[in-house]
Amino acid sequence: ERTALKAYKDVVPKLANGTVVEVAANLGSLEEIDAAREAGAMGVGLFRTELLFMRHMHLPSEDMQAEIYGTLAKAFAPAPVIVRTLDIGGDKPIAGIEFPAEENPFLGWRGIRMCLDRPDIFKQQLRALMRAAVHGNVKVMLPMVSQLSEVARTRELIAECGAELKERGVPFGQFELGVMIETPAAVLIARELAKDVAFFSIGTNDLTQYVMAADRLNPTVAGLNDVSNPAVMAAIEMTARAGTEAGIMVGMCGEAAGRPDLIPEFLRMGLTELSMSPASIPRAKKVIVELAEAAK
Ligand code: PEP
Ligand code: MG
Numbered sequence: 236e237r238t239a240l241k242a243y244k245d246v247v248p249k250l251a252n253g254t255v256v257e258v259a260a261n262l263g264s265l266e267e268i269d270a271a272r273e274a275g276a277m278g279v280g281l282f283r284t285e286l287l288f289m290r291h292m293h294l295p296s297e298d299m300q301a302e303i304y305g306t307l308a309k310a311f312a313p314a315p316v317i318v319r320t321l322d323i324g325g326d327k328p329i330a331g332i333e334f335p336a337e338e339n340p341f342l343g344w345r346g347i348r349m350c351l352d353r354p355d356i357f358k359q360q361l362r363a364l365m366r367a368a369v370h371g372n373v374k375v376m377l378p379m380v381s382q383l384s385e386v387a388r389t390r391e392l393i394a395e396c397g398a399e400l401k402e403r404g405v406p407f408g409q410f411e412l413g414v415m416i417e418t419p420a421a422v423l424i425a426r427e428l429a430k431d432v433a434f435f436s437i438g439t440n441d442l443t444q445y446v447m448a449a450d451r452l453n454p455t456v457a458g459l460n461d462v463s464n465p466a467v468m469a470a471i472e473m474t475a476r477a478g479t480e481a482g483i484m485v486g487m488c489g490e491a492a493g494r495p496d497l498i499p500e501f502l503r504m505g506l507t508e509l510s511m512s513p514a515s516i517p518r519a520k521k522v523i524v525e526l527a528e529a530a531k
Contacts, residue, residue: 240517244275248523250502251530256523257508258516259317261488265303268310271513275520278314278372280436280510281488282307284360285323294331294356300363308371315372317436317488317510319415320360322346322378332356341450346379351388361389362396368408376413376436381420386412386431415488417441422470429481436510437474439489443467462491468500475504484508495522502526 248256259280260271264287271279287295287303295303307316324345328334332353337343350357367373377389389412400407416422417438429435439462444451446467449459461467471487478485486508491497493515501509502523509519 240521243517243520243524244273246275246520246524247277248520249527250523251527254507256502257486258519258523259486259508259510260513260516261510265306267513268307272310274513274516276311276513276516278311279307279316280486280508282316282318284319284321285327288321288323288329289327292330294359297359297363300360301366304364304367304373305370308367308373312371315374317374317376317413318364319376319378320347320357321350324349341444347377347385347389348379351385354392358392358396361393362400362407364410365393365396365400365407366405368410369406373408374411374413374434376415376434378415378438379418379441380414380428381418383424383427383431386414386428416474417489418445419470422474425474425477426481429477429483432483434484434486435474435478436508437471437485437487437489437506439467439471439487439491442470442489446470462489462494463497471501472504475506479505486510493519495519498522499526
């Protein structure tokens with residue numbers, strides 16, 4: 236079984252109509268690059284930057300971040316690497332940022348909300364990403380988006396970062412900007428968001444907890460935390476429709492993206508990118524290939 240799956244390492248899975256499905260890896264550090272390539276990752280669909288911030292006793296510098304994102308981009312070039320901007324909240328405190336005590340951290344000051352309130356930290360990361368874009372196909376996505384204004388404000392900060400790098404004489408490139416769809420608010424404004432961004436990536440871990448109003452860490456309500464619940468699947472389908480109608484890429488980077496039982500449904504909805512733990516990649520490719528063969 237294991238060896239049979241190995242045969243999919245270099246396979247580029249396509250739908251019956253010829254559309255390539257990007258099967259990408261979710262990574263949290265550079266140490267995981269080799270395993271992802273070995274598994275046959277066609278790029279990185281989610282690079283979580285939290286670990287980088289949590290590992291140290293101080294905030295990582297712009298130079299250090301530029302180096303790390305650049306290394307990641309080079310390792311997969313010309314394939315895309317989607318780096319998610321800092322997605323941290325009061326539940327996972329880090330050195331260098333003071334978080335308020337919150338009764339409901341999952342409904343609180345986290346992700347893009349925190350970043351927009353701390354432009355000093357956010358702009359350091361954005362400048363590092365612009366510098367890394369010179370070395371490969373870097374894309375950037377924003378977590379926990381719930382309003383159009385968050386994207387607009389981020390674009391303003393990106394423009395400022397470009398001017399600052401130019402003044403410093405530091406080489407930089409442009410990156411595509413996308414958003415994670417992981418709040419019900421983002422689903423409900425997906426048509427408007429789709430006009431504003433280059434891609435969507437559905438974060439089913441959070442989307443499930445917010446649609447179902449069931450804390451993803453609370454075992455007592457684990458039964459409700461089910462992505463295949465019709466309410467969650469409806470939210471995913473609405474997102475897919477809004478994105479495909481606007482002509483932007485719709486992908487998924489929550490754990491559900493690697494579920495063999497749900498992949499056919501996600502492809503039917505129009506998703507063309509699925510990002511998952513490296514271990515899930517070979518089987519996902521197999522499912523897609525076999526589905527296309529069965530449709531012929
Ligand atoms: C998600 O919410 O689905 C996701 C991919 O992000 P995280 O699990 O890091 O919150
Ligand atoms: Mg999330």
